[in-house]
Amino acid sequence: AQSVTQLDSQVPVFEEAPVELRCNYSSSVSVYLFWYVQYPNQGLQLLLKYLSGSTLVKGINGFEAEFNKSQTSFHLRKPSVHISDTAEYFCAVSLYGGATNKLIFGTGTLLAVQP
Template identity: 90%
Template sequence: AQSVTQLDSQVPVFEEAPVELRCNYSSSVSVYLFWYVQYPNQGLQLLLKYLSGSTLVESINGFEAEFNKSQTSFHLRKPSVHISDTAEYFCAVSEGRGTASKLTFGTGTRLQVTL
């Protein structure tokens, strides 16, 4: 069985400040790791993913996440946030077996960016 823990339910931050959203997972098998974002009144969108290879992965809008196998973590970071980054962020894990499989999600972190 797999599980995902997002310890921070809400993260308030000022615009242009850095942010880190924490994610820890547990699994007895190799995994793929994902961050999904849900903007207000919209569906879940894939932000970035780790499958294999380089442990640092980046999104097109400036977010990055680093896979740390020893700490079983996949924290999401951005050096300077924008108001438009306000959303709910979900960390998820699936079995790393080459194709899409069911996802196990964390409970989400609400990022609130203010001026």
């Protein structure tokens, strides 16, 4: 079975500081990896995804993530955060070559940007 672990439930950071949100996954087969963002009282929006190729993936709003197969990680980074980045961030996986696009989510990390 596949699982996703986001160890940090909340990450407080000051505006313009860098941030890293951690994501580790467990799977016996290859997976696709995703980061979604949920702003307060809104639905989820895709930030970026890793399917294949370069392990460094760039997404919207200046975010990027690096796939590390040996460490089964897909950490999300931003060099300088803004107040508007305050939101819940979810890491997710789906099975490579699966019959469906079922997403398995982590428990989310609240990024709290302070002025």
